Amino acid sequence: MAKKSFKIKENLTKALEDTIASAQNHNGELNIQLIPIKNINADIANPRDLKIDLTELLNNQYDYNISEKNIHNQINDNLSDLNSLKESIKTHGIINPILVYKEDSKYKLIAGHRRTFAAVLAKLNTIPAKILPFKPDELIINQLQWIENIERNDLDLSERLENIIKIIQAYKKTKNQSDITAKKLSELLNCSLQQALNYHNIITSSNEELKYLIKNKKINSIDKAATIAKSDIQIQANLINACLNGVSLKELKHLASQNNNNQTKLKSLESEDNTKSKSNNINQRGNSSENNNIYLGKTNNYQTVKDIIISVLANPKYQHLVDIINKKIQQTDWSNSQSCSNLFQEFIKVIEKNNT
């Protein structure tokens, strides 16, 4: 008699594997408990520079009236910031546990400073906390604080840079390396490569004035700061002035590229390889590192776009382009501004190609 054979179903086999792997890999990850606030030590090295002392707050040493001293102003500023959070906590409690690690009999606060302070103001005695069993290494603490804070977009540029510098230093110490690539930085910060490059450019800039202005919150846009930092050192002063005068990012970039272009033109006049000998205009435009774009304005009225295209095509010299443009018009969704923009861009390309 043939021996019978029986199999465990494959999806059950997979399920068994997944469950056991999860249990082994995530041991202790959901250790969330209510802990007494008075056992919490706030970590001062948090990028969110609150300038409030938890112990003083617990001991009720703050007079909540506005005080004249500068320092007190800052404290009161921070306190009034926390008021809306305090009210929300009074109504809904703390929705997200704070993050702490246990050291001796105290809990050291890694992330959740605002919630902790607001909980004190709301007169709570305990707070829900996710408890890490031991102190994570410096790099991870900085990363955790970064993740916690950056998601909320209310760190200003100066605070963000400070934290990034700490992360970079911790990384260099941990990995025993003297430098960090932009790609590695983008992994550590969980941001795009472009963002990482921006941060990197600003941090490695030798322009002290730029750094000073960022620190004093006069320059708060990372894109503007990066534009300045990576442009030619000779024009940075001009760009900084423009920035302080409130130019838009587009204009700033335009200024930066214009100046660079002037440099290129000067150099090419001096060199033997005269660009005039290259008669192909398109190539020259392509060769220079910046561009001379003319901006055609903007509208939210698709009829305007239609009118322009139709009027141009009415010109006999463009008659042969009518069919190809009509095809693109039929593919356009006129209710969608992006679709209209794409159409107009295609239209310009076709016209230009025709003219060269």
Add this chain to the structure above:
Amino acid sequence: MSKVIANATNKGGEGKTMLSILLCEYAALVLGKKVLAIDLDPQANFSKYFLNLEYDPYYKGGKIPPLHPDYKEYIKNNKNNKNNWDGRSSIANIFYGEEVIPYPVNNPIFNNIDILPAHSNRLQEAEAVTKEEVLNKVHMQVKKFISLPEVQAEYDLIIIDTPPSKGPLTIAGIKACSHLVIPAQMEEDSIDGIYGMLELWKQETYTRTPSDPINLAGIIANRVRRVSLHESFYNQLQELEATRDYLLNNKIQERVIYGEFRVRDDCNHSNQSVFLLNENNIARKECESACKTIMDKIL
């Protein structure tokens, strides 16, 4: 710290109670440990093995613990029954905030086993709390009880038998234990049951701390027969990398003698135990070897 073993599966008939009995007797007789048996199953079969349970006169079909051996003495010293004790004590009491008094088991050979027996109706009532209350009123209660200094001081090992379900009582047993054992027949629905239990174990591991872990002490193939069905499933569990480390090499076969030892008729089989059989007896040997493997991981 006392070690706490919970035997759990949500399928009935896998041999939970049998395994609980074996572990108690092995630890007490062979290892000389002081053992507390806790019966969380309203069916009360674990309790019935060690004590003479009575049928509940008020809730037919249910069982209640017998009068406590200390009750006579208590009555003598409390003529007016100040504390109003009815003479019975069950683990169910802890869900009502009442104190408990463990019973010594009937078999004098096992004088180092105490038991907190089930009370069918009270245990069922304890489960019938609302979802919001269940965490505080049921889930953590057994753990809290076991953590009491008096309990920790008195017992080396605590063995919890759970009902065949995933309800609040089973969860309470899992939350209280340091080691989980999953007995399973090598059959289709039982293997499915293993998966369900592993999920409960996994969820529990997430919330434990390094100083208070829950270890999977073993998956044990039980009621095994020499048929290709059982052999196939056992071999596959052994080949599966995930379960390989947890599946015990020692299996327990289906044997009539195990059923015979559970009989509680008036012919007093209570003084029997697998571990009192001849040392060459095949049943005794396989039970010793399985219990040894488990206890080596725990103690």
